[in-house]
Amino acid sequence: MPKRGNQKSFIGDAMRQAGGARSLPKNxxxxxxxxGFAGLAAASRLISLGYNDVTIFEAxxxxxxRVYPIAFADGYIQLGAEYINGRKNPIYEIARNLNVLEADNDEEEDDDPLENGILAAGDCTVSQNDRNAFTEFASPLMDKYESMAGQGDQTRSIGQLYSQDYQRFLSNQRATDKKSVYDALTRLYRSSYEAEWSADWNDLSLLNYDQFDTGDSESEEHSMNKMGYKAVLDFISTNVSRDKIKLNSRVTNIDYSGNEVKIRLESGLQPKTFQAVIVxxxxxxxKKFARSLFTPQLSRTKLTAIDTLGFGSIGKLFLVYNQPWWSQNTETINILPVDGCTTNSPATDKLFTTFHPMAWNNNVLQGWLSGSAPAAIDAMSDDQVKTAVTGVFRRMLRNNTIPEPTRILRNKWTTDPxxxxTYSYISVAAAKNGASFDQIATPIVVNGQAKxxxxxxxxxPDVYQTTIGAYISGRREADRLFLGNW
Ligand SMILES: Cc1cc2nc3c(=O)[nH]c(=O)nc-3n(C[C@H](O)[C@H](O)[C@H](O)COP(=O)(O)OP(=O)(O)OC[C@H]3O[C@@H](n4cnc5c(N)ncnc54)[C@H](O)[C@@H]3O)c2cc1C
Structure with a gap:
């Protein structure tokens, strides 16, 4: 997940004034x-402001x-969000108060795959010299791209910038026989951007580095203990009673053409009407359903923003074993298939990049997927994934005794409508046409009322992608109704 941060502060949530003249009546x-976090935060805020007729429809x-903790052993495996970006935000505050932050995570994390961990390259040996040469070239690039953001052409993609730098590096190296090794290292390096931003780096505009902003001076990412987001989810749901949440209720249409808003579910039109709806x-x-979800149709500006802002994928695989087959001091296993090196290396080997033992359970190996891999893996059955992942470990670590995992825990985010x-980013197209998260956020006002x-x-606008942005935005919209602020 993103590990960035700079100076701007995000929208404060302290709106303690009385409701404005246009504010919605309490009943x-x-x-x-x-x-999700946005819906629950909105409901909780509305309820604490005195609104008593709140209904959440959850499909x-x-x-x-996208916060999806599942019970495992004596804790929770996080199939969705896992980390907290920065400290100056309400989610960090909640986690700190709940005592679920990892004790030793105050340091800026170093998850550079080039510097840390095993490089599992199969029948190839990546010499320390090659690794050093590549690391020396690539490691300063992220800082360089960050410093380029905010100036010049923001519509350039990270992939485009890298490709220019890489060509220069290759010609400086003057060692064409090493190209396949450097290409493999590039794949690994690329995954560190794509797993952070949930975007193909050829579509990840430089503008993200200017706009994404946690308000912290350092970019840092905080991990939690084995309860993690389960505890945070329970906490933010505290004052939202279950009778206010209609589960298994997918909304297929929101009709705001009349005075009252009508909601249609898959099961049919709801008899109850509403004065406002928070989507x-x-x-x-x-992206898939905006054109059928609203009557009348959303404005062209909103639809263009929905169509052009990016929404990509990362993937998480939790491989459960009876006992660890990796050595106790393993931090990271980086999969590095080098073209032409390992015999019988199928194309699926390149779907995998980084694995590490899960922090709080020795028998689980956690894998990260990025780029095109999440969709490819989501299309495979658990048995196919077990075979593919066991094969890649055996080939790349040259150890045929590595067992199959007994279970695979994952959620297929890409195929779930x-x-x-997984989360949004500013695409090259959005950077070019000026599409913004604010355009999606703008409420639809009918006859002077936000409907x-x-x-x-x-x-x-600043902490898109994150649970933080979701939570703050839910409270923002509850406050908007209370204050009549539109
Ligand atoms: C694998 C993964 C890893 C991530 N890692 C991190 C991380 O480490 N840190 C971090 O901060 N963020 C992370 N994120 C992102 C974070 O989880 C999300 O930004 C945040 O949870 C989004 O909350 P939300 O309320 O905006 O949306 P959602 O969580 O998507 O909530 C929307 C809800 O609406 C429901 N819904 C959708 N359509 C309908 C409909 N038509 N009718 C009724 N209900 C509907 C959905 O089922 C869902 O429950 C990750 C996400 C994923 C998937």
């Missing part, structure tokens, strides 16, 4: 679409959305 029925049979469906869901991927409001990570 107004309000609907919320989605029980799945659980709350949390928190993911950008991935809106309720998500359509349809938008929250969710892809409506936060």
């Amino acid at each position: 107004a029925p309000i609907a919320i679409v989605g029980a 799945t049979n659980r709350t949390g959305g 928190t469906a993911s950008l991935g869901h809106l 309720l998500f359509g991927g 349809v409001l938008f929250a969710g990570e892809a409506t936060h």
Whole structure:
């Protein structure tokens, strides 16, 4: 997940004034679409402001959305969000108060795959010289690209910038026989951007480095203990009673053409009408369904923003074994298939990049997927993934005794129509046409009243992508209704 941060501060949530003249009356029925962090934060805030008629429609049979903790051993495996970006934000505060932050995570993390961990390259040997030469070239690049953001052409992609630098590096090296090794290292290096930003680096505009902003001076990412986001999810749901949440209730249409908003579910039109609805469906869901979800149709500006802002994917695989087969001091296993090196290395070997033992359970290896890999792996059955992953370990670590995992735990984010991927980013097209998260966030006002409001990570201008952006945006829209602020 993203590990960035600079100076701007995000929207404060302290709105303690009395409601404004246009604010919604306390008994107004309000609907919320989605029980992820944005939906739950909106509901909780509305309830604490005195609104008593709040209904959340959630399509799945659980709350949390892209926060998806599942019980495992004596803790929770996080199939979705896992880390907290920075400290100056309410999610960090909540986690700190709940005592679920890892004790030793105050340091800026160093997850550079080039410097850390095993390089598993099969029948090839990557010499220390080659590794050093590549590391010396690549390691300063992220800082260089960050410093380029905010000046010059922001529509350039990270992939484009890298490709220019890489060509220069190759010609300086004057060792054409090493190209396949450097290409393999490039694949690994690329994955560190793509797993952070959930974007193909050829579509990841430089503008992200200017705009993404946690408000912290250092970019840092905090991990939590084995309860993690389960504890945070429970906490933010505290004052939202279960009778306010309609599970298994997928909204297929929001009709705001009349005085009251009508909600249609898959099961049919809801008899109850609402004075306002807060929509928190993911950008991935809106990309697929925005044109049928709203009556009348959304404005052209909003649709263009939905169509052109990026929504990509990362993937997480939790491989469960009876006992660890990796040595106790293993930090990271980086998979490095070098073209032409290892016999019988199938194309699926290149889907895998980085694995590490899970922090709180010795029998679980956690894998990260990026680029095109999440969609490719989501299309495979668990048995196929077990075979592919065991094969790649055996080939790349040259050890045929590595066992198959007994279980694979994962969620198929790319194929689920309720998500359509993992989180948003500013694509090259959006940087070019000026599409912004603010355009998605702008409420639809009818006859002087905000009728349809938008929250969710892809409506936060600075901390999009994150649970932080989702949470703040939910509270923002609740406050908007309370203050009549539109
Ligand atoms: C694998 C993964 C790893 C991540 N890692 C991190 C991380 O480490 N740190 C971090 O900060 N963030 C991370 N994120 C991103 C973070 O999880 C999200 O930004 C955040 O949880 C989004 O919350 P939300 O409320 O905006 O949307 P969601 O969580 O998507 O909630 C929207 C809800 O709406 C429901 N819904 C959608 N359509 C409809 C409909 N038509 N009718 C009814 N209900 C509907 C969905 O089922 C969902 O429950 C990660 C995400 C993923 C998937």
